[in-house]
Amino acid sequence: MDNMINIRVLHKxxxxxxxxxxxxxxxxLMELLKAYEYDVLATCGGMALCATCCVDVLEGGEALPVMxxxxxxxxxxxxxxxxxxxxACQLKLxxxxxxxxxxxxxxx
Amino acid sequence: xxxxxxxxxxxxxxxxSEIYPKKPIYDIPGFPSVLAQDLVDNLMEQVAxxxxxxxxxxxxEEVEKRGDADFRIVTNLGTEIFCKAVVIAGGLGVFEPRKxxxxxxxxxxxxxxxxxxxxxxxxxxxxxxxxxxxxxSALDWTIFLADVASELTLxxxxxxFRGAPDSVNKVMKLAEEGKINLILNTNLTSVEGADHLExxxxxxxxxxxxxxxxxxxLIPLFGLSPKLGPIEKxxxxxxxxxxxxxxxxxxTNVEGIWAIGDINTYTNKLKLILCGFHEAALMSHSVYKxxxxxxxxxxxxxxxxxxNEF
Numbered sequence: 384m385d386n387m388i389n390i391r392v393l394h395k396x397x398x399x400x401x402x403x404x405x406x407x408x409x410x411x412l413m414e415l416l417k418a419y420e421y422d423v424l425a426t427c428g429g430m431a432l433c434a435t436c437c438v439d440v441l442e443g444g445e446a447l448p449v450m451x452x453x454x455x456x457x458x459x460x461x462x463x464x465x466x467x468x469x470x471a472c473q474l475k476l477x478x479x480x481x482x483x484x485x486x487x488x489x490x491x
Numbered sequence: 492x493x494x495x496x497x498x499x500x501x502x503x504x505x506x507x508s509e510i511y512p513k514k515p516i517y518d519i520p521g522f523p524s525v526l527a528q529d530l531v532d533n534l535m536e537q538v539a540x541x542x543x544x545x546x547x548x549x550x551x552e553e554v555e556k557r558g559d560a561d562f563r564i565v566t567n568l569g570t571e572i573f574c575k576a577v578v579i580a581g582g583l584g585v586f587e588p589r590k591x592x593x594x595x596x597x598x599x600x601x602x603x604x605x606x607x608x609x610x611x612x613x614x615x616x617x618x619x620x621x622x623x624x625x626x627x628s629a630l631d632w633t634i635f636l637a638d639v640a641s642e643l644t645l646x647x648x649x650x651x652f653r654g655a656p657d658s659v660n661k662v663m664k665l666a667e668e669g670k671i672n673l674i675l676n677t678n679l680t681s682v683e684g685a686d687h688l689e690x691x692x693x694x695x696x697x698x699x700x701x702x703x704x705x706x707x708x709l710i711p712l713f714g715l716s717p718k719l720g721p722i723e724k725x726x727x728x729x730x731x732x733x734x735x736x737x738x739x740x741x742x743t744n745v746e747g748i749w750a751i752g753d754i755n756t757y758t759n760k761l762k763l764i765l766c767g768f769h770e771a772a773l774m775s776h777s778v779y780k781x782x783x784x785x786x787x788x789x790x791x792x793x794x795x796x797x798x799n800e801f
Contacts, residue, residue, distance in 0.1 A: 432510070
């Protein structure tokens with residue numbers, strides 16, 4: 384379908400769920416994960432302040448938009464961030480994210 | 492009925508004033524666009540006739556119920572406030588230091604070697620220190636404390652820093668000159684000691700090599716994260732970092748305590764300022780009835796009675 388992308392989420396048990404997300408509604412990956420009722424607190428509501436929406440991008444990360452300053456600052460501050468960690472709240476759904484594979488950071 | 496507001500921040504306005512005062516907000520009814528701080532200023536002007544009072548820069552630590560109707564509130568500075576009803580409008584909660592996942596870290600908190608912020612640098616003069624983190628705070632303190640501590644080690648999980656380039660260069664130079672120990676690609680794994688911290692163990696994430704550093708202090712500097720803080724200990728029903736409320740009047744499971752705004756949760760909750768106003772209105776009427784039992788109550792409109800009639 385037009386304006387729809389797939390996001391694959393790796394679960395702790397090794398299974399993968401594919402989420403469908405629209406690219407024309409200004410939704411962030413964090414909002415999509417919450418819509419699918421994933422365990423994402425998103426305490427700050429998307430201001431890159433709490434890092435509770437942190438995800439590790441296992442496949443397709445090279446195509447994602449580069450981090451803005453707020454995301455850089457927060458990721459850099461985290462004690463356990465990985466080289467592929469991103470804040471889902473700062474990733475607006477767009478075509479470059481189609482079919483990426485992610486894992487919730489706190490489940491890694 | 493009168494209201495006393497207590498906030499840990501030094502000014503009113505919560506996240507609007509503290510985090511995004513210059514950000515325009517577009518979803519306040521009647522304001523196509525309003526700057527966050529302007530909204531706060533307008534609200535302060537609007538509540539002025541009701542003569543609210545304030546305790547700012549203090550955090551509520553204890554809420555003690557005294558009998559059926561009264562509460563004793565105690566702040567971190569020991570201020571005591573007595574009231575009949577408590578309304579928690581705590582927003583994101585309090586910003587507390589983010590702690591790394593290291594076993595037994597808590598054992599050395601509270602003056603036993605692990606501190607999450609540096610209040611008095613002179614307290615570390617002549618001491619051995621390990622700082623952990625890669626942000627501006629870790630870099631700045633490393634530069635400042637290099638001449639204060641007798642031995643200073645900076646541990647960072649990555650091989651590069653994204654902080655201010657000038658600070659990064661200074662830290663690299665201090666390392667080259669042998670004034671600090673810079674350990675990269677390394678994570679803290681454990682802390683040990685008898686009554687006080689004595690050793691920190693860490694592991695290189697690439698080589699898996701384990702090293703142990705004898706130290707007097709460990710200062711993890713991993714930024715701040717919003718937490719419920721002391722609110723968690725007040726006997727309230729909590730769901731995912733938020734307080735469960737009854738949407739009839741936004742009361743909590745503890746009689747005499749209400750919760751409104753971003754800090755509460757209920758089915759179909761929307762974290763909008765608009766919804767916070769609605770919650771505040773219903774809460775206020777409920778609180779009035781609660782603290783004035785038996786008083787006949789009639790709803791008044793400001794358009795009919797003006798503000799000073801209340």
